Amino acid sequence: xxxxxxxxxxxxxxxxxxxxxxxxxxxxxxxxxxxxxxxxxxxxxxxxxxxxxxxxxxxxxxxxxxxxxxxxxxxxxxxxxxxxxxxxxxxxxxxxxxxxxxxxxxxxxxxxxxxxxxxxxxxxxxxxxxxxxxxxxxxxxxxxxxxxxxxxxxxxxxxxxxxxxxxxxxxxxxxxxxxxxxxxxxxxxxxxxxxxxxxxxxxxxxxxxxxxxxxxxxxxxxxxxxxxxxxxxxxxxxxxxxxxxxxxxxxxxxxxxxxxxxxxxxxxxxxxxxxxxxxxxxxxxxxxxxxxxxxxxxxxxxxxxxxxxxxxxxxxxxxxxxxxxxxxxxxxxxxxxxxxxxxxxxxxxxxxxxxxxxxxxxxxxxxxxxxxxxxxxxxxxxxxxxxxxxxxxxxxxxxxxxxxxxxxxxxxxxxxxxxxxxxxxxxxxxxxxxxxxxxxxxxxxxxxxxxxxxxxxxxxxxxxxxxxxxxxxxxxxxxxxxxxxxxxxxxxxxxxxxxxxxxxxxxxxxxxxxxxxxxxxxxxxxxxxxxxxxxxxxxxxxxxxxxxxxxxxxxxxxxxxxxxxxxxxxxxxxxxxxxxxxxxxxxxxxxxxx
Amino acid sequence: xxxxxxxxxxxxxxxxxxxxxxxxxxxxxxxxxxxxxxxxxxxxxxxxxxxxxxxxxxxxxxxxxxxxxxxxxxxxxxxxxxxxxxxxxxxxxxxxxxxxxxxxxxxxxxxxxxxxxxxxxxxxxxxxxxxxxxxxxxxxxxxxxxxxxxxxxxxxxxxxxxxxxxxxxxxxxxxxxxxxxxxxxxxxxxxxxxxxxxxxxxxxxx
Amino acid sequence: xxxxxxxxxxxxxxxxxxxxxxxxxxxxxxxxxxxxxxxxxxxxxxxxxxxxxxxxxxxxxxxxxxxxxxxxxxxxxxxxxxxxxxxxxxxxxxxxxxxxxxxxxx
Numbered sequence: 046x047x048x049x050x051x052x053x054x055x056x057x058x059x060x061x062x063x064x065x066x067x068x069x070x071x072x073x074x075x076x077x078x079x080x081x082x083x084x085x086x087x088x089x090x091x092x093x094x095x096x097x098x099x100x101x102x103x104x105x106x107x108x109x110x111x112x113x114x115x116x117x118x119x120x121x122x123x124x125x126x127x128x129x130x131x132x133x134x135x136x137x138x139x140x141x142x143x144x145x146x147x148x149x150x151x152x153x154x155x156x157x158x159x160x161x162x163x164x165x166x167x168x169x170x171x172x173x174x175x176x177x178x179x180x181x182x183x184x185x186x187x188x189x190x191x192x193x194x195x196x197x198x199x200x201x202x203x204x205x206x207x208x209x210x211x212x213x214x215x216x217x218x219x220x221x222x223x224x225x226x227x228x229x230x231x232x233x234x235x236x237x238x239x240x241x242x243x244x245x246x247x248x249x250x251x252x253x254x255x256x257x258x259x260x261x262x263x264x265x266x267x268x269x270x271x272x273x274x275x276x277x278x279x280x281x282x283x284x285x286x287x288x289x290x291x292x293x294x295x296x297x298x299x300x301x302x303x304x305x306x307x308x309x310x311x312x313x314x315x316x317x318x319x320x321x322x323x324x325x326x327x328x329x330x331x332x333x334x335x336x337x338x339x340x341x342x343x344x345x346x347x348x349x350x351x352x353x354x355x356x357x358x359x360x361x362x363x364x365x366x367x368x369x370x371x372x373x374x375x376x377x378x379x380x381x382x383x384x385x386x387x388x389x390x391x392x393x394x395x396x397x398x399x400x401x402x403x404x405x406x407x408x409x410x411x412x413x414x415x416x417x418x419x420x421x422x423x424x425x426x427x428x429x430x431x432x433x434x435x436x437x438x439x440x441x442x443x444x445x446x447x448x449x450x451x452x453x454x455x456x457x458x459x460x461x462x463x464x465x466x467x468x469x470x471x472x473x474x475x476x477x478x479x480x481x482x483x484x485x486x487x488x489x490x491x492x493x494x495x496x497x498x499x500x501x502x503x504x505x506x507x508x509x510x511x512x513x514x515x516x517x518x519x520x521x522x523x524x525x526x527x528x529x530x531x532x533x534x535x536x537x538x539x540x541x542x543x544x545x546x547x548x549x550x551x552x553x554x555x556x557x558x559x560x561x562x563x564x565x566x567x568x569x570x571x572x573x574x575x576x577x578x579x580x581x582x583x584x585x586x587x588x589x590x591x592x593x594x595x596x597x598x599x600x601x602x603x604x605x606x607x608x609x610x611x612x613x614x615x616x617x618x619x620x621x622x623x624x625x626x627x628x629x630x631x632x633x634x635x636x637x638x639x
Numbered sequence: 640x641x642x643x644x645x646x647x648x649x650x651x652x653x654x655x656x657x658x659x660x661x662x663x664x665x666x667x668x669x670x671x672x673x674x675x676x677x678x679x680x681x682x683x684x685x686x687x688x689x690x691x692x693x694x695x696x697x698x699x700x701x702x703x704x705x706x707x708x709x710x711x712x713x714x715x716x717x718x719x720x721x722x723x724x725x726x727x728x729x730x731x732x733x734x735x736x737x738x739x740x741x742x743x744x745x746x747x748x749x750x751x752x753x754x755x756x757x758x759x760x761x762x763x764x765x766x767x768x769x770x771x772x773x774x775x776x777x778x779x780x781x782x783x784x785x786x787x788x789x790x791x792x793x794x795x796x797x798x799x800x801x802x803x804x805x806x807x808x809x810x811x812x813x814x815x816x817x818x819x820x821x822x823x824x825x826x827x828x829x830x831x832x833x834x835x836x837x838x839x840x841x842x843x844x845x
Numbered sequence: 846x847x848x849x850x851x852x853x854x855x856x857x858x859x860x861x862x863x864x865x866x867x868x869x870x871x872x873x874x875x876x877x878x879x880x881x882x883x884x885x886x887x888x889x890x891x892x893x894x895x896x897x898x899x900x901x902x903x904x905x906x907x908x909x910x911x912x913x914x915x916x917x918x919x920x921x922x923x924x925x926x927x928x929x930x931x932x933x934x935x936x937x938x939x940x941x942x943x944x945x946x947x948x949x950x951x
Contacts, residue, residue: 169664239675243668251658251667259659277671278929281678289686289784297769298780300686317775322689325936326682376932389938396935660918674926681930692940704877711873719866722908726859825908832873832900836893840880 059597069179071171072597076178077157078491083182084149084480089564090189091140092557094133101125103543103550105533116197118218128218130532131200136192138203139227141473142334143234144185149480150341151276152181152241155269157491159245161588162266164254164605164627166598168244177244181237188230191223199223202530204331204382207301207323208308211293212315216308225294228287235284238276245273254587256607260362261626263586263611264351267365268344271372275333275340278376283330286323293318324383332379333372335472339439340368342479343410346432349482350414352584353429354421355622357612359413367406367413374403384455393452400450404443411440427501428582431482434509435475441513442470445520460530463523466516474512481508481563488570489577493594496570504562511556518545583623586611590627669819673826676792680830683788684837687781691841698774699842707839710753711831714793717746718828725821728807728814736817740804743824747797754790758783778842785838792827799823865907872900 060066070076100109108123119129160168168174191198196218201210205227214221249262249270262270292298299315301323306313347364351357358364380388380396414436423429445467449455458464481504488496527534527542534543580589587607591599605627616632618624624632660667691697701707724739761782768783770776803820806812879892906912911919 170668239672242675243671246671247664247668250660251664274925277675278678278925281675282682282933285679285682285686285788289683292768292780292784297767298784299769299777300690300780317690317694317777319690319693319940321939322686322936325689325939326686329682329933373928376929379932380935389942392935392938660921661915662918670922674922677926678929678933681933685933685936689936689940692937704880708877712870715866715870715873718869718904718908719862722862722866723859822909825904828908829901829904832869832904833897835873836876836880836897837890840876840893841886841889843880845883 069175071167071175073156073160073168073171073174074491074595074599076174077153077155079178080148080153080156080181083178083185084145084153085564085567087140087144087148087185088477089560091137091145092560094137094140096554096557097125098130098133098137099550099553101130101532102534103547115192118196125532127532128200129197131202131217131530132198132219132223134530135200135202135205135227136188136198139188139231142203142338143231144181144188146338146473146476147238147334148181150345150476150483151269151272151337152177152238154265154345154480154483154487155245155272155341156241158487158588159266159269160248160252161591161595161599162263162586163248163252164257164587164600164607165248165252166600169247169252170240170244173240174244177237177240179237180233180240184230184233184237187226187233191219191226191230194226195219195222197223199227201227204327205290205323206327207290207293207318207320208303208306208313208315211290211299211301211318211323212306212308212313213294215311215313221294225291228290228294232284232287232291235280235287238280239284242273242277242280245269246277249273254604254607257587257626260365261607261610263344264347264358264361264364265341265344265586268341268347268368271368272337272340275337275372275375279330279333279337282326286326286330289326290323321383321386321388324386324388325380328379328382329376331382333375335468336371336375338476339472339479340371342435342476343368345479345483345486346435347414348586349428349432349486350418350423351612351614352486352582353424353426353432354418355424355614356417356421357610357614358417361610361612364410364413367410370406371403374399374406378403381450381455384452385459390452397450397452401447404447404450407439407443411436411443426485427496427498427505428482428486430502430505430509431478431485434505434512435478435482437509438470438475438478438512441517442467442472442475446471458523460528461523462519462527462529465529466519466523469519470512470516474516478508481505484567486582487588488567489581490588490591490593490595492571492574493577494570494572494574495577495581496574497566500562500566504559504566507559507562508556511552511559514552515549515556518549521545580625583621585609585613585623585625587626590625663815663819665815666819666822669822673822676826680788680833683785684833687785687837690777690781694775694777696774697842698771698778699844700771700773700778701839701843704839704843706753706757707835710750710757711835713746713750713753714828714831717743717750718825720746721821721824725814725818728817731814733808736814737804737808740800740807740817740820744797744800744804747793747800747824751790751793751797754786754793758786782838782842785834789827789830789834792830796820796824796827862907865903869900869903872896872903 060070060072067075097109097112100107106124109120109125110123112120112123112125116129116132119126119132156174160166199205199210199219200217201220201224205224209216209220210224212220249266253262289298289300293300293302297314299318301320302313302315302318303320304316306315347358377399378396380392381400384393445463449458449464449467485496485501488494522542522545525542527539534540534546577593579591579593582589587605590605592601606629607626608629609624609626611626613624613632615622616624618630618632620628624630658664658667720739721743724736724743727735727739765772766779768779771779799820803812803816807817875896876893879889879896882889911922
């Protein structure tokens with residue numbers, strides 16, 4: 046039975062030489078770290094872009110020193126033009142959604158830990174894995190390069206709505222070459238993530254060690270598996286959409302451009318396409334994408350919380366089922382992004398209902414975390430604090446989702462800062478907190494050194510309070526009808542809101558600066574941190590059975606055997622209150638769900 | 640704590656009692672790729688259908704169906720030869736497997752030849768990606784993108800068949816690999832089953 | 846190493862697969878017959894789509910051997926693919942609406 050399984054494909058010799066070891070490496074752990082590095086670079090780029098935008102929103106006539114270096118035409122005399130604001134917004138969104146929220150929790154941690162958690166030596170297709178990273182890296186380079194060509198990056202927003210995105214340079218700076226580079230970058234990104242998803246699914250299904258039944262997989266492994274199933278189908282739809290967009294730009298087709306369109310007083314030569322078609326294709330990818338960003342975070346947070354509260358979740362199976370239900374529903378709700386697009390109003394109804402239904406599994410997940418936390422003696426450390434922060438963000442941002450799920454209310458709120466506040470909290474910052482929780486939790490295993498806990502806690506409190514200061518006021522702004530995507534607020538009714546914007550800007554800058562504490566902690570601990578033991582958190586899953594950091598083949602030429610469910614805490618064993626998955630020790634457990 | 644009290648096994652059995660679907664990992668990966676590719680083709684066909692519905696002056700310019708019938712026949716038959724190749728490979732008949740694989744590749748080349756000839760004919764009639772003599776320019780856009788995506792898959796498939804066949808002959812690949820490239824080839828054939836009615840037959844002039 | 850698929854296939858001749866091939870060929874021919882019938886485009890689409898589904902089903906089940914795989918795998922592939930494909934069909938109402946404004950303008 047075994048020679049047909051992935052044995053044959055997963056074996057490769059340890060690499061020799063610097064390039065093979067650290068650059069074009071086939072080792073899933075190196076690729077995971079490369080993804081993490083890419084996300085780290087991307088997140089700081091995206092953060093700086095948001096600072097510039099926030100400064101401009103708070104003090105519209107402020108000259109930002111050095112801004113002309115980024116774009117000569119976009120910032121004459123260091124004063125931002127309206128178009129340049131939109132370009133920054135587009136790049137902030139694209140970089141953050143694709144290159145941070147997708148790569149870090151899914152591709153980075155998943156690559157590093159999924160094979161170890163199932164007990165494998167590597168992914169079944171290491172070459173695809175390496176290609177996956179380098180194609181993603183190329184996509185990032187292509188995207189960033191659009192800052193330095195012609196009149197800068199595209200200004201169409203990360204959703205790149207047609208027809209603005211499809212008619213070329215006539216619709217604004219960056220709408221020619223900028224859009225082409227954007228669409229090329231995203232198409233490449235899709236290829237990279239498809240290769241990754243192939244590896245993730247086959248690893249989870251085929252490379253599990255003896256005793257590792259599907260129900261014994263840790264919740265992180267389940268989250269990555271479910272995410273890769275979504276990625277496999279969602280990215281496969283975005284890729285042809287991007288190619289059709291490129292054709293509209295370069296080959297004169299008009300898939301997404303209606304006939305008789307006049308832009309900037311010029312009649313466009315296009316005929317007969319549909320702008321709604323782009324939105325349907327984009328959001329068919331786009332909604333699963335937000336769950337691609339958040340579901341790995343749910344897995345990581347559960348994993349971290351369980352370890353630190355020393356008890357499993359109320360139900361392992363229900364948690365998995367809820368994550369799966371979210372994945373299935375994510376395809377049926379995508380139109381709730383399109384309530385104000387001119388879509389058939391009856392479709393709005395059909396999208397609204399499943400959108401409200403998807404809150405049920407999401408609520409069950411939250412209740413499961415809170416219910417499991419109730420009465421537990423949570424160990425407070427940076428990782429568990431960030432996991433709690435994730436729960437808090439997810440709830441605070443999720444509550445505004447109930448408003449937006451209903452077309453009648455969404456029509457009022459859709460074009461306002463309410464939506465900006467909603468998705469930043471529930472998807473963006475929550476996922477970032479998941480990344481932080483994962484980083485503080487797994488850093489010892491990834492590098493062999495501990496991170497500084499005190500700095501971690503300071504980082505948490507500044508980030509947590511700061512995030513609420515930034516994104517909670519967004520909701521109030523939205524209810525006060527503060528439109529989004531505007532580069533300056535000149536209308537009378539918006540004047541009283543400018544102090545709120547200034548408060549948000551100050552909070553954003555302070556919170557952003559706090560992230561450098563994390564960066565310092567990360568770099569300092571990487572080289573000078575305290576040496577980490579093999580299992581510093583007294584955790585049970587297989588990644589803690591390896592030496593620290595794990596050797597090239599993870600388990601030192603052997604395969605572990607799994608005897609237990611993943612989260613055997615609160616038991617009495619020779620090691621303490623837990624028993625590891627690969628330990629043959631028989632313990633009496635109250636948690637077996639068999 | 641640590642590894643001392645953990646059981647580990649040596650290299651030999653290691654993995655769980657067998658993958659849950661009882662198929663080789665490579666084959667599972669090919670199936671997953673096919674699922675993803677199904678979404679790619681469906682997105683293109685949905686886009687085509689969406690635009691066709693939304694366009695009142697959609698042209699129906701095709702007169703003869705001989706060429707597309709011949710192409711369909713060749714592609715469907717190549718599926719049978721591919722099946723015979725996989726069957727021979729599984730039975731250990733190396734020469735037979737190689738022969739049928741190469742015949743399949745030849746059929747693919749024939750298909751591509753007919754298809755490109757048809758394209759050139761349409762182009763010489765004045766059809767491009769954005770305009771044509773018969774009606775909305777979207778017709779050319781949709782036709783060339785859907786069939787273009789398909790012919791790209793056919794050409795990639797021919798290359799894959801030849802490469803896998805050669806490596807199978809050289810002993811680097813085994814019967815499983817022939818089967819996996821066969822899965823891909825059948826999928827390309829399957830897509831054509833939808834492209835023919837929607838892109839060709841629905842646009843037949845009456 | 847023999848898979849479940851092989852066990853079932855061994856012993857059986859090529860006859861079954863030849864029959865499948867001829868069925869697919871006949872269905873493909875049927876598509877061309879439908880194309881020459883004098884019916885509306887939507888009727889034509891419906892018939893052609895049904896025939897294409899049967900053709901594709903035969904190819905997936907027999908040429909791609911999905912029928913002889915484990916039932917779990919068959920369900921995994923079919924349920925996964927079809928549910929995502931179904932979700933892709935939300936947009937159609939918009940495509941019709943753009944032509945006749947949903948019946949509100951004429």
